[in-house]
Amino acid sequence: MSWIALKMLTGNRGKYLGIILGIGFASLLIAQQASIFCGLMLQTSGQIRDIQGADIWVMDPNVQFSDDIKPMSENDLYRVRGVSGVSWAVRLFKGLTRSRLEDGNFQQTILLGLDDATLVGAPPRMLLGNILDLRKPNAVIMDIEGYKLLWPKEEPRIGKRFEMHDKVAEIVGICRASRTFQTFPVVYTRYTQALEFVPPERKVLSFVLAQGSPDLSVTEVCQRIQEQTGLRAVTGMQFEWITMMYFMRKTGIPFNFGITVALGFIVGTAIAAQTFYLFTIENIKQYGALKAMGAGNWSLMTMILLQALLVSFIGFSLGIGGATAFGMYANATGSRLAFYMPMEVFIGTGLAVGAISILSSLLSMQRVMVVEPAVVFQG
Amino acid sequence: MNGNNAQPLVTCRDVVKTYGSGNAAVQALRGVNLDVYPGEITMLVGPSGCGKTTLISIVAGILRPTSGGVQALGTELARMSSWRRTAFRRTNVGFVFQQFNLLPALTAAENAAVPLVIQGYSKRAALRQANELLTKMGMADRGDNLPGQLSGGQQQRVAIARALVHHPKLLVCDEPTSALDNRTGHTILELLREIAIEGDRAVMVVTHDPRIFEFADTLARMDDGHIESTERVRERALTA
Numbered sequence: 001m002s003w004i005a006l007k008m009l010t011g012n013r014g015k016y017l018g019i020i021l022g023i024g025f026a027s028l029l030i031a032q033q034a035s036i037f038c039g040l041m042l043q044t045s046g047q048i049r050d051i052q053g054a055d056i057w058v059m060d061p062n063v064q065f066s067d068d069i070k071p072m073s074e075n076d077l078y079r080v081r082g083v084s085g086v087s088w089a090v091r092l093f094k095g096l097t098r099s100r101l102e103d104g105n106f107q108q109t110i111l112l113g114l115d116d117a118t119l120v121g122a123p124p125r126m127l128l129g130n131i132l133d134l135r136k137p138n139a140v141i142m143d144i145e146g147y148k149l150l151w152p153k154e155e156p157r158i159g160k161r162f163e164m165h166d167k168v169a170e171i172v173g174i175c176r177a178s179r180t181f182q183t184f185p186v187v188y189t190r191y192t193q194a195l196e197f198v199p200p201e202r203k204v205l206s207f208v209l210a211q212g213s214p215d216l217s218v219t220e221v222c223q224r225i226q227e228q229t230g231l232r233a234v235t236g237m238q239f240e241w242i243t244m245m246y247f248m249r250k251t252g253i254p255f256n257f258g259i260t261v262a263l264g265f266i267v268g269t270a271i272a273a274q275t276f277y278l279f280t281i282e283n284i285k286q287y288g289a290l291k292a293m294g295a296g297n298w299s300l301m302t303m304i305l306l307q308a309l310l311v312s313f314i315g316f317s318l319g320i321g322g323a324t325a326f327g328m329y330a331n332a333t334g335s336r337l338a339f340y341m342p343m344e345v346f347i348g349t350g351l352a353v354g355a356i357s358i359l360s361s362l363l364s365m366q367r368v369m370v371v372e373p374a375v376v377f378q379g
Numbered sequence: 380m381n382g383n384n385a386q387p388l389v390t391c392r393d394v395v396k397t398y399g400s401g402n403a404a405v406q407a408l409r410g411v412n413l414d415v416y417p418g419e420i421t422m423l424v425g426p427s428g429c430g431k432t433t434l435i436s437i438v439a440g441i442l443r444p445t446s447g448g449v450q451a452l453g454t455e456l457a458r459m460s461s462w463r464r465t466a467f468r469r470t471n472v473g474f475v476f477q478q479f480n481l482l483p484a485l486t487a488a489e490n491a492a493v494p495l496v497i498q499g500y501s502k503r504a505a506l507r508q509a510n511e512l513l514t515k516m517g518m519a520d521r522g523d524n525l526p527g528q529l530s531g532g533q534q535q536r537v538a539i540a541r542a543l544v545h546h547p548k549l550l551v552c553d554e555p556t557s558a559l560d561n562r563t564g565h566t567i568l569e570l571l572r573e574i575a576i577e578g579d580r581a582v583m584v585v586t587h588d589p590r591i592f593e594f595a596d597t598l599a600r601m602d603d604g605h606i607e608s609t610e611r612v613r614e615r616a617l618t619a
Contacts, residue, residue: 003502004485004493011484289480292441293541294469295497296462373441373468376476377432377553 001295005303006310008283015279019272019311019360020318026268026356027319030261031341031349032326037257038345039338044247045240046178047110047186051092051121054209055218057239058089058225061232065246066239067182069094071203072231079229080208085221089210090115093194099150099185100163107150109164110186113194120209123188129158129173134190140169143177146185164197179338181247265352272315273360276308280364284371292373300368304361312357320349387414388549388581389438394447396433396604407433409604410447417548420568420575420582420594425601431585432553434601438583439472439551440464452548469497473542477554479534481526481541487533488513488522491540498545505544512540516570532563539570543578550574550582556591568594 010016048057048066058080060070080089093113098106114121114134122131123141133139147156154160160171169187177186189197195204210233212221218235225233234242248254280287287300327339396408407430415421415438423431436442437449440456443464449456452471456464473494481490488509495505513522516536526534535555542550552571556564568591575582575596584595592598598610 001496004482004489004496007484007489008482011482285478285480286482289474289476290493290497291465292439292468292474293494293497294465294467294472296465299497374432374436376474376480377436 001299001303002306005306008286008303009279009307009310012279012282015275015282016311018275019279020315022268022271022275023312023315023353023356024318024322025271026264027316027349027353028322028326029264029268029319030352031320031323031345033257033260033264034345034348035323035327035339035341036337037254038342039340040181040253041244041247042340043179043338044181045243046180047094047112048236048240048243050124050178050186051112051209051236052124053118053120053122054090054211055235056086056210056212056222056225056233057236058208058210058229058231058233059206061230063232065243066094067243068246069206071201072205072208073203074205076229076231077205077208080210080225080231080233083221083225083228085213085216085224087211087213089208090118090120091191091205092121092207092209093191093204094206095194095198096184097164097198099169099187100166101150102162108182108184109146110180110182110184111164111194111197112186112188113191114188115209116190116192119190123173123175123177125176127174127176128156129171131173133172134188134193136170136172138168138170138193139172139189140193141173141175141188142171143186144174145177145179145183146187147171147174149183149185165199167196169197179336183336261352265356268353269356269359272311272356273363276311276360277363277367280304280367284367285376287368288371288373288375291371292376297369301365304364304368308357308361308364312353316350316353319353320346323349385416385418388417388452389413389415389583390448390450391434391438392448392450394434394437394444394449396430396437396442397445406604408437408444411601411604411606413599413606413609415549415581415583416596417579417581418576419596420572420584421597421599422584422586422592422595423599423601424586424589424592425607427587429601430604431601435551435553435583435585439474439549440467469494470545471547471549473545473547473550475535475538475542475550475552475555477557479526479531479538481534481537483526486523486525487518487529487537487540490526490537491544493541494545509540509544512544513537516540530563531560532566535563535567536570539567539574543574546578548578548580550580552582552584554586554588555584556586556588561590564588564591 060072063070077091095111097109097111099109100106127144156174158171161168212218222233327341330337330339391411391413394408394411398405398407411434425431437444444457488506491509491513492505495508510522518536521533555567571582572594595612598612600607
């Protein structure tokens with residue numbers, strides 16, 4: 001019966017394409033919006049991923065996310081280093097400062113101060129210059145996007161100067177950094193140098209980056225640090241989730257994207273269900289004839305489900321393909337659009353489309369279930 | 380009893396069918412008695428609403444009578460479950476509908492193969508048998524045509540092929556000539572006559588069309604849920 005079902009479906013081109021377009025539209029909207037949401041959430045934690053080389057982040061217990069800096073005292077660094085199971089621990093400064101350009105313009109800038117001796121947390125992808133040049137006086141490394149933001153008409157080059165807190169900074173390297181949620185330029189420098197680029201404060205240690213002994217699990221080392229210092233110690237991945245969850249809880253971003261995803265689901269279901277139902281109604285006499293000829297309800301249900309699954313599969317493929325193409329195009333053209341499609345979005349969209357398919361076919365199934373085969377004798 | 384002293388294939392006794400209940404109840408059949416013999420065409424004629432369609436629906440196992448007995452091929456249909464009646468129709472009944480009810484997306488051969496597919500035949504086996512039957516019916520070159528590409532007479536031939544492909548003993552035809560011109564209608568009835576005689580099948584035809592009454596072996600005139608008269612047309616014609 002399956003080939004009859006498929007021929008019935010594809011024989012009615014208009015309805016067939018209408019249902020596919022409905023499901024494809026829903027699939028596209030759900031996948032695209034969910035991917036942009038994931039991209040935005042990734043941006044919120046991008047700087048955590050960029051700080052590499054240490055497994056453990058130690059911070060004030062009240063820190064809520066990566067930009068929520070609650071400075072610790074220098075003593076906290078030594079306390080962390082004193083915890084058994086910690087191989088090493090270094091400082092990390094993170095803060096906002098203002099960059100003053102040669103034309104007098106100002107720009108908020110994210111400043112990262114790396115441990116002077118080890119430069120742990122240095123940018124992973126250098127485009128110009130050398131990380132070791134950070135040891136030069138007033139040296140900074142800036143991310144390429146930030147450079148383009150500050151000097152949009154210039155080609156990135158080493159030697160460019162600007163001021164932070166009335167102190168001249170000289171760019172010794174250009175790196176690629178993850179795009180930040182605030183879109184501010186990211187400037188890397190040494191820890192002691194960073195303190196000269198910001199107004200003085202009593203406590204300036206933003207984070208401690210630590211590494212556990214190879215014979216201990218990271219979780220156990222984190223637990224020991226927390227127990228012995230009272231500070232919060234988490235892995236990079238945990239800190240990413242803490243940051244993303246903060247934005248999810250405290251901002252309307254998930255709600256706004258959720259509305260769009262829900263609308264995609266509802267509109268897709270409405271279009272697909274209505275068109276599919278109309279298709280079934282158009283063929284109700286044919287279904288009645290099949291019933292009269294001895295086709296059981298189960299066979300007819302299977303036919304309808306098969307039709308629904310086929311259009312859902314094609315619609316899903318078109319939608320997810322469209323969303324992927326959209327994301328690839330956005331990335332290829334250097335668009336600032338946040339787009340990241342993890343497997344979860346793919347699977348989630350598939351499940352949503354599956355639900356649309358089932359909801360759409362349920363109405364039709366119900367209609368076919370109740371149709372009397374005697375309908376074929378009604379002229 | 381017919382002229383050949385054959386046993387009836389279908390026997391209806393005091394068949395009553397009521398739609399709805401209470402004040403809204405409508406009695407479509409009011410105690411119908413009818414015998415349908417193999418190798419014959421039995422025509423049900425009468426005005427609209429007299430119960431013809433209800434009667435063939437009951438005989439074909441589509442509807443269950445409210446009371447009375449319907450024996451078809453030795454089986455009591457009135458007491459069968461819906462599921463068993465579906466199985467009965469699948470094996471024993473062929474249908475020819477007024478508007479043909481061919482699936483527009485399927486070719487003539489595919490349409491004719493549908494009852495076999497419903498029975499679980501593979502597509503290839505079903506199509507082979509359907510094509511053989513269409514060839515016998517002079518439609519060999521039309522097997523790949525869609526219904527929309529066929530004339531009314533050709534569509535009705537495909538519908539008849541569909542009704543016969545699984546070799547049912549009972550053929551139920553609802554106004555088989557109403558959508559056809561006079562000449563084509565006669566051709567179709569001649570075909571049904573051949574089918575009835577060659578396959579020793581019982582053919583029941585519901586019709587308004589007096590031009591085809593001459594093809595009936597038995598003419599059952601219905602009115603208001605009753606069979607008013609049953610006339611042995613063929614015997615009379617042969618005697619005359």
